[in-house]
Amino acid sequence: xxxxxxxxxxxxxxxxxxxxxxxxxxxxxxxxxxxxxxxxxxxxxxxxxxxxxxxxxxxxxxxxxxxxxxxxxxxxxxxxxxxxxxxxxxxxxxxxxxxxxxxxxxxxxxxxxxxxxxxxxxxxxxxxxxxxxxxxxxxxxxxxxxxxxxxxxxxxxxxxxxxxxxxxxxxxxxxxxxxxxxxxxxxxxxxxxxxxxxxxxxxxxxxxxxxxxxxxxxxx
Numbered sequence: 001x002x003x004x005x006x007x008x009x010x011x012x013x014x015x016x017x018x019x020x021x022x023x024x025x026x027x028x029x030x031x032x033x034x035x036x037x038x039x040x041x042x043x044x045x046x047x048x049x050x051x052x053x054x055x056x057x058x059x060x061x062x063x064x065x066x067x068x069x070x071x072x073x074x075x076x077x078x079x080x081x082x083x084x085x086x087x088x089x090x091x092x093x094x095x096x097x098x099x100x101x102x103x104x105x106x107x108x109x110x111x112x113x114x115x116x117x118x119x120x121x122x123x124x125x126x127x128x129x130x131x132x133x134x135x136x137x138x139x140x141x142x143x144x145x146x147x148x149x150x151x152x153x154x155x156x157x158x159x160x161x162x163x164x165x166x167x168x169x170x171x172x173x174x175x176x177x178x179x180x181x182x183x184x185x186x187x188x189x190x191x192x193x194x195x196x197x198x199x200x201x202x203x204x205x206x207x208x209x210x211x212x213x214x215x216x217x218x219x220x
Contacts, residue, residue, distance in 0.1 A: 023215035025070040031204070031211035032068040036075035038207070039199045040064050043077070046195060050090070050188055055116050061087060062192075077196065090190035095183045104142075104180040111144065111177030119178065127177065143179035 043062040047054050061083035066076040079087055086097040098105055106119065111127070114120045124144065127133045132147045 025073065027208075027211040027215035028073050029068040029070050030214060031207040032073060032075040033064075034207040034211065035200055035203050036064045036067070036077050038203050039077045039196050042199050043192060043195060046191075050190060053116050055114075055118065058083060058087075079192070087190060087192075089186045090188055091192050093185070095185050098183055103183050105183055106144075106178050107181050109143065109176045109179050124178070133177070138174060138176075141176060141179060144177045146175040146177055148173055148175075 040062045044059055047059050047061060051058060061079050063078060063080050064075065065078045066074065068075040078084075089095060089097060095103070096105060106124070108117070108119055112120065112123055127144060127146075128135065132149070133144065134147070135144050136142070138145060
C-alpha cells in the first residue's frame, strides 16, 4: 500500500487563536464593567428598601468610581464621599453621623421640613438670620427657638407677618423649631459589602458569557 502524506495549513487557525487571545483582556474588562454597573444600580435601589422615604441624594449614593480597562482589569464601586459620611455607620455600626454641637443630633420639632421629613439644606442658616429666631436652652431644652410675633409684626409688619405665617408661627409663647438630642446608635444595616458579593456571584457567569460572545464577534 502506498504511503500518503497529508498536510494541514494551521496558520489561519493560529492567527484566529492569536486574535482571540488578544481579545481576552477586552472581554474581561467588559464583563467587569457590566458587573460593576449592575452592583451600582442594585445598591442604589436597596436604599429605598432600607430607609423610609429617602431623599434622591441618598438614592444616588453608589457610584462606579473606576471602570476596568484592557490594561487595568479593576473596577471599583463605592459610596460617593458626601453620602458615605452619613451612610458609613449603617455599614460599620456606631452612632449617627453628626456635625457641630458636640456630636448631638438636630431633629425637627415644629420647624419646616422637606417632603422627606428632613431639615432642608440651608434652612437653619436662613432661620438664624431672622430677628425672631435664636439658639438657646429653655427649661432644659436645647434647640432653635422662635419668639412670638410682636404687636407691630402682627398689625403692621406685612413682610415679617408673611414669613411668620409661612413657618406657621404661633402668636404667643416660644416655639421650639428644632431640638438637639443625644446621639444614638443606628438601628438599620446597610449591608453594602454583603449585597455586592451576592450580586457579583449571581451576575458574573452571564456577564462573562456575554463579554466573550462580544469578543468573538469583534475578532471576526
